[in-house]
Amino acid sequence: MSTEAPDQIETPVEPQIIPLQLPMQVPRQVYRQAQSNIPDDKQDRVRLKKITEDYVAAVGAIPPLTLDELTEHTSAVLAAAGLDPIYTDYASILVSNAAWRESLAQIPYDRRLLLIPKCLRVEDKCPAPFDEFGLLCKECGLCSIQDLTVEAERLGYAVLVAEGSAIVRSMIETGKIEAIVGVSCINVLEKCFPHMEAAAIPGVAIPLLQDDCINTTVDLDWVWDLIHLTSDDKTYRLDLDGLKTTVRSWFGSASLNAIMGDIDADDETARIARAAMEKGGNRWRPYLAACTYMALEADRQESDPVLTAEVKKAAVALECFHKASLIHDDIEDGDERRYDSPALHTEIGVPVALNIGDFLVGEGYRLLSELGNPELVAVAAQGHVTLSRGQGRELLWARDPQPLPSMQVLDIFRQKTSAAFEVALRLGGILAQADDATHDVLRKYSEALGLAYQVKDDLEDFRGDADSNDLAQVRLSLILAIAHKRAEGADRERIASVIRHGAPDHTDDVHRIANEYGVLDKADDLLEAYKEESIRSLRFLSSPTLKGLMRRIVGKIFGEKLIEGYCSEFETRNAAGGAPGTESIAGSV
DSSP states (O other): OOOOOOOOOOOOOOOOOOOOOOOOOOOOOOOOOOOTTSOSSHHHHHHHHHHHHHHHHHHTOOSSOOHHHHHHHHHHHHHHHTOOGGGHHHHHHHHHHHHHHHHHHHSOGGGEEEEEOGGGBOTTTOOOOEETTEEOOOOOSSSTHHHHHHHHHHHTOEEEEOOOHHHHHHHHHTSOOOEEEEEEOHHHHHHHHHHHHHHTOOEEEEEOSOSSSSSOEEEHHHHHHHHTOOTTOOGGGOOHHHHHHHHHHTTSHHHHHHHHOOOOTTOHHHHHHHHHHHSOOOOHHHHHHHHHHHHHHHHHOSSOOOOOHHHHHHHHHHHHHHHHHHHHHHHHHTOOEETTEEOHHHHHOHHHHHHHHHHHHHHHHHHHHTTTOHHHHHHHHHHHHHHHHHHHHHHHHHHSOOOOOHHHHHHHHIIIIIHHHHHHHHHHHHHTTOOHHHHHHHHHHHHHHHHHHHHHHHHHHHTTOSSOOTTTTTOOOHHHHHHHHHOOHHHHHHHHHHHHHOOTTOHHHHHHHHHHTTHHHHHHHHHHHHHHHHHHGGGGOSOHHHHHHHHHHHHHHHOOOEEEOBOOSOGGGOOOSSOOOOOOGGGTO
C-alpha cells in the first residue's frame, strides 16, 4: 500500500472585500452665464476649440505668433466657425494655445509654471493668507484650487495662486520657467501675451468664463488636460470617437458572425440571442476594454496600435455578459421595455428569455476561453459572481422592502455596477499585458466610476429622464434612502411607505420632500465626488496614455462640467484665520 500523501488541492481564495468608503466632497458646480465675449454654451466652446486646432494644424502656424499673425489666424477661425467678431479675444487665445500645444508637451513638468487666479477661492471662508507671490493654499477642500495645486505640484510644477502680468514677467526672467499654463480672465491674458511673445515662452491659457471676480467658473476639463499634457501621452493618437464607432460596428450581423461564428440554420436559440446582441445599447463595456488595450499598446510602440481579433472577441464576450444581465434584470424587475421597444421576455415569454440570457452567459465564457488565457476567464467569473451577489441582495431586499442606510445601498451598487466596469477595463489590461500596479488602479477607478454611473442613473430616474421609474415600483433607490434619513415626522413616514409599497400616485409629494430636504443636492454632491474620485485614482498610473485616456472617458460618460470659485479684488477681506467650513459627504448621506 502506498504511503505517499495525496496531492493537496489549492482552494481558490476570493479577493478581500474592502469596506466601502465615501469619497472626499468636492466643490459644488454651479452654472453661471459666460460674459458676452465668450460663447455661453459649452458645446459651442468645444466646437470652436476643435475648429481652431484643425485650422492651426492645417496652416502649420509656428509659434511664437506675432500680433499680426494672431489677428489673421483668429479672423480665419471665426469665419470658419461662423461666429460673431465679438468672440475675437476668446478665439485668439484658442489660436495661441493650439500653436503652442506641441511645444508645451515637450517641456518637462518641473520647468513649468501653473498660474491660478485667487478668484477661484471661497473668499468668505478661505483660511489661506497671501504673501508677495499670492495665495498660500491651506488645502481646506472648499474650492478646486486645492485639487489643481496638489496635482500640479505632484507632477513637479511651480504653482502660484495669483494673477497679473508683472508676476508672469518676473517668473519668466528667472530663467527657471520654460512654459506657462495659466488660468485667468481675458484682459489679464491679453496683458501677458506680449511678454510671452518676446521671450518665446510656450504658454497656454484657459480663460475664466467671467471677469467680475465673483463666482467665476472655468472649463475644468481643459485645465486638467493642459496640466497633464506631455509628449509621453499618446492619447492624441487615439481617435476616441472613431474608436467608439469601430466598436459599435462589431455588433452588426456580419461582424458578429465573423467573431462568434456562423449560426446553424435550425438553431433558433442562437438566432434569438444573436438578434439581442445586435439590438441597442451604448456598448460602454466593449468600448472601455478596447480603450484600455489601445492606450497601453500606444505606450509600447511608435506606430499606431491595432485592434486585434483577440480584443474583438473579448469585447463581444463582455457584451454577451451585459445583454444577459439586462434580459435577466428586466424579468426580475418587471420592466416591459428596453431600448424604447418591448423587452425580450414580453416578446417571447419569460422561460425562453431566461434561457437566452443563460445562453449568452455561456457564449461569453466560450469566447474568452478560446483566447487561451485563464486570467481572462478568472477575472470575468469573479466579476460575474460579484454582480450576482449585488443583484441577489437587491432581490432579497425586494421580498420585504424596508428603508436601508445609504451606505448599504451604495455597497449594493458597487457590487452590481462597479464590477462590470472593472471586468471590462481589466480584460483590456490583461490583453495588453498590464502589470499588477495598473490592475490595482483600474480596480479603484472602476469602483468610483461605477458608483458615479449608478448615482447618475438614480438621479435621471427620479427626474424622469430614464425608462424606469423607481417611485412607481418597489426598487432600491439612493434618492429615497437619502430622503428617508433627512426627512422628519410625517414626511419620513411617507418616504418609508414609498420604499415599502411604491408610489405611483404620490410622485408630487415625494418630489416636494426631496426638494425641501435638499436630497437631490446631496445626491448631486455625491455624483461629483465619485467622478472626482475616479480621476484622483489615476494619478499613480505608470502609463501616461492610459491616464490621459481614462480622464477623457469620465468626460465622455458624464458630460462636461465647470468649476466654481469666488473672488474679490480686495485682498484685505481675505480671512487669514478661522476653521475651514467643509462638510463631510458622510454626513450628507
